[in-house]
Amino acid sequence: MSYPDARGNPCSSNHRAALDAAEQALWRMMSFYDTPLADLDAAMAADPAWMLPHVMKSGFLLSLTEPALVAEAAAGLETARSLARNATARERAHLQAVQLVAEGRWQAACRLWDELLIEHPQDALALQWAQLWDFYRGDAVSLRARPARALPAWDEGDPLYAHVLALYAFGLEECNLYPQAEDVGRRALAIEPRVPWAVHAVAHVMEMQGRYEDGAAWLRQHQAQWAEGNGFAVHLWWHKGLFRLEALDVQGVLRLVDSHISGDALQVTLQRVDAAALLWRLHLLGEDVTGHAAALLARWPLDDACAGHYAFNDLHAVLAMLIAGDVARAEAWVARCAERALGAEDARRSNHLMAREVGLPLMRGLLAFARGDADGAVDLVYPVRASAQRLGGSHAQRDLIDQTLLGAAALGRRRNLGRALVNERCMAKPVTPLTRLWIEKLALPEQARA
Numbered sequence: 001m002s003y004p005d006a007r008g009n010p011c012s013s014n015h016r017a018a019l020d021a022a023e024q025a026l027w028r029m030m031s032f033y034d035t036p037l038a039d040l041d042a043a044m045a046a047d048p049a050w051m052l053p054h055v056m057k058s059g060f061l062l063s064l065t066e067p068a069l070v071a072e073a074a075a076g077l078e079t080a081r082s083l084a085r086n087a088t089a090r091e092r093a094h095l096q097a098v099q100l101v102a103e104g105r106w107q108a109a110c111r112l113w114d115e116l117l118i119e120h121p122q123d124a125l126a127l128q129w130a131q132l133w134d135f136y137r138g139d140a141v142s143l144r145a146r147p148a149r150a151l152p153a154w155d156e157g158d159p160l161y162a163h164v165l166a167l168y169a170f171g172l173e174e175c176n177l178y179p180q181a182e183d184v185g186r187r188a189l190a191i192e193p194r195v196p197w198a199v200h201a202v203a204h205v206m207e208m209q210g211r212y213e214d215g216a217a218w219l220r221q222h223q224a225q226w227a228e229g230n231g232f233a234v235h236l237w238w239h240k241g242l243f244r245l246e247a248l249d250v251q252g253v254l255r256l257v258d259s260h261i262s263g264d265a266l267q268v269t270l271q272r273v274d275a276a277a278l279l280w281r282l283h284l285l286g287e288d289v290t291g292h293a294a295a296l297l298a299r300w301p302l303d304d305a306c307a308g309h310y311a312f313n314d315l316h317a318v319l320a321m322l323i324a325g326d327v328a329r330a331e332a333w334v335a336r337c338a339e340r341a342l343g344a345e346d347a348r349r350s351n352h353l354m355a356r357e358v359g360l361p362l363m364r365g366l367l368a369f370a371r372g373d374a375d376g377a378v379d380l381v382y383p384v385r386a387s388a389q390r391l392g393g394s395h396a397q398r399d400l401i402d403q404t405l406l407g408a409a410a411l412g413r414r415r416n417l418g419r420a421l422v423n424e425r426c427m428a429k430p431v432t433p434l435t436r437l438w439i440e441k442l443a444l445p446e447q448a449r450a
């Protein structure tokens, strides 16, 4: 049997309590207010024969990119398969897509969600998850185009409409369409202030445009909506850290790290990578954050089995190890990542392609940098810079690649490359105190300082 859900999508449950709990879980996934797990358990309890909540739970666990959660997600999918006979075709498409994610085939999963959305453009779950795995794959065009294809089918009165606008705003930003992105993000927040993804999209615009004071003020203005009880808070504190860093307020960044981007605040790898990234930027500026990195690593489960799960996370683990001064551990980690990406494991895993093409050269470049071979680091990192989006993450996150190249250029002999990168930076956005510092470190001629 098929019943319409809250926005008319075909659904195999007509149990009100189960549908309400699943809808609440969906809102939590899009808004990051608490995890959706309790709501999904409630949906399963209310209608034990309904498959979709099991798929949602497995998909949520996999979305955290934690190797340790893969087994639990796989068990949930097994239960889901046992209930699939009663499910609608749309729900079975979700099952198939999440199964592909579990197999590491992220691109294939996104293609399935794409097909699903052509038929059901109001399927918010498909929009949310496709955006997440588009993000993990660095597919900026799909981040923008997928919500654009669906949005006209949405009712502006739908409680999730502002969240879909936020997806679109972030996609626009990652496609460098900054004024449009800011407009759409602000529109989302005018409809519903509790949409951290929209706050985030506009913060990205400000980051990319060098508006570091605007950005800090923007996050402060919306702080009540994202800083408490929200799983996205660490990432937005990280963005605030970037704004402070752009102003060269190093002590301000350290205060943010100590109060919001360390210790108990870091519950999952996605949060730990932000901490590592910010510490690396400070490390490049000569700040001693060895103790911070050691504390981060002490609570970061990084056994051998974790290496090679997702290149973006692997790279950030290497950053933390190198700041902490443990080059040997970082070398062993990179070797294990290479073993998986180049070995006999399923070659269709999205990670392995991104690791081979981008992740491994970058990590090897970082190792060279840590060994004091600045020119060797440039030789490894610069060739993959142009395709670095394949690593996933945002432009702002991947800027650590440029920061690393600037640091290596300043220490080694590749000053011309450093000048070229600073030129690119100055053409893209106003010169900030951080850019000015790189100009000084590279000892560029006066005309480059204009």
Ligand SMILES: [Fe+2]
Pocket: 200, 204, 235, 239, 394, 396
């Ligand atoms: Fe971000």
